[in-house]
Amino acid sequence: MSTLKPGVVSGEDYKTLLTAAREGAFAFPAVNVVGTNSINAVLEAAAQAKADVIIQLSNGGAHFYAGKGLPDGGRAKVLGAVSAAQHVHLLAEHYGVCVVLHTDHANKKLIPWVEALIGHGETYFERNGKPLFSSHMLDLSAEPIDFNLGESARILERAVKIGMSIEIELGVTGGEEDGVGQDVDTSADNSHLYTQPADVLQAWKKLSPIGHFSTAASFGNVHGVYKPGNVKLRPEILKNSQILVAETCGTGPNPLDLVFHGGSGSDESKIKEAVEYGVFKMNIDTDTQFAFSKPVGAYVNENSAAFTHQLDPETGKPYKKQYDPRAWLRKGEQGLVERLQRAFEVLGSTGRSLAMD
Numbered sequence: 001m002s003t004l005k006p007g008v009v010s011g012e013d014y015k016t017l018l019t020a021a022r023e024g025a026f027a028f029p030a031v032n033v034v035g036t037n038s039i040n041a042v043l044e045a046a047a048q049a050k051a052d053v054i055i056q057l058s059n060g061g062a063h064f065y066a067g068k069g070l071p072d073g074g075r076a077k078v079l080g081a082v083s084a085a086q087h088v089h090l091l092a093e094h095y096g097v098c099v100v101l102h103t104d105h106a107n108k109k110l111i112p113w114v115e116a117l118i119g120h121g122e123t124y125f126e127r128n129g130k131p132l133f134s135s136h137m138l139d140l141s142a143e144p145i146d147f148n149l150g151e152s153a154r155i156l157e158r159a160v161k162i163g164m165s166i167e168i169e170l171g172v173t174g175g176e177e178d179g180v181g182q183d184v185d186t187s188a189d190n191s192h193l194y195t196q197p198a199d200v201l202q203a204w205k206k207l208s209p210i211g212h213f214s215t216a217a218s219f220g221n222v223h224g225v226y227k228p229g230n231v232k233l234r235p236e237i238l239k240n241s242q243i244l245v246a247e248t249c250g251t252g253p254n255p256l257d258l259v260f261h262g263g264s265g266s267d268e269s270k271i272k273e274a275v276e277y278g279v280f281k282m283n284i285d286t287d288t289q290f291a292f293s294k295p296v297g298a299y300v301n302e303n304s305a306a307f308t309h310q311l312d313p314e315t316g317k318p319y320k321k322q323y324d325p326r327a328w329l330r331k332g333e334q335g336l337v338e339r340l341q342r343a344f345e346v347l348g349s350t351g352r353s354l355a356m357d
């Protein structure tokens with residue numbers, strides 16, 4: 001088994017991680033983060049599980065990381081992502097695991113965000129010999145496929161020069177996420193919710209000669225968690241794309257590195273099936289948000305007086321220990337750490353870290 005140095009991985013090391021996942025039939029959770037609390041909790045969870053992990057920021061998460069008070073939202077989305085990436089570069093190796101740094105959905109309007117981040121990546125590469133992010137996602141699935149693949153090719157050409165990968169999206173993931181979600185009609189014959197293998201083949205032919213890319217494919221997945229029965233996952237769609245590319249282009253089995261968006265709330269057997277068909281990355285946001293917030297809510301309920309008074313109104317006893325933000329933020333971190341243990345288990349990545357000092 002190959003091993004890697006702990007810390008942020010990109011380029012050939014990223015491909016080594018993907019090969020290990022393909023050969024070992026496991027996948028990595030890609031956890032959306034919004035601040036140091038969620039980043040540190042993901043690192044702690046990965047260290048505890050002895051698993052490698054993907055940390056990612058949406059443009060909204062990056063804005064929040066920089067601070068909602070920064071007046072220029074466009075600039076905040078860039079600076080927040082850069083700041084978060086630097087935080088992870090500094091700390092990840094000390095947790096003893098490999099970390100892939102990613103950004104989430106960027107639609108047509110957000111192409112300048114991705115390009116600004118690649119610009120920061122180029123500067124970082126000049127100084128450190130590696131990029132800031134391992135990969136960026138471009139989600140041009142709402143545009144005609146020629147535009148989607150043309151822009152993806154243009155960005156990938158620039159990214160490969162600094163050892164970066166990109167993630168593209170083909171087909172529509174239903175649900176809401178940073179305003180790019182779609183209204184969901186989950187009737188099973190709704191073909192636009194399912195990625196067409198012919199589109200995947202077209203993407204492979206255009207992008208694989210340029211460099212490494214991964215593909216978010218739709219197989220009935222939706223963003224967010226809805227009432228049971230609303231989601232009809234059909235992972236066999238992924239298998240059909242893999243077979244078409246492998247047979248047409250004469251590659252080995254499962255040539256495509258596939259990404260599962262909207263993994264929160266999904267049936268665990270369907271997740272395992274998707275991993276067998278080449279899913280290496282499962283995005284998780286909604287479930288980890290709830291896992292962070294639930295114990296904070298319980299703590300506030302149990303200590304409600306400490307959230308309205310600095311001193312106990314009857315005894316005069318100080319509540320400082322209870323309202324100290326570290327007390328309740330830590331509860332949130334622990335909730336996230338615990339939830340991720342289950343994600344690593346379901347994806348088969350517990351104990352599979354390639355990191356070795």
Ligand SMILES: [Zn+2]
Nearest residue numbers: 173261262283
């Ligand atoms: Zn998504």
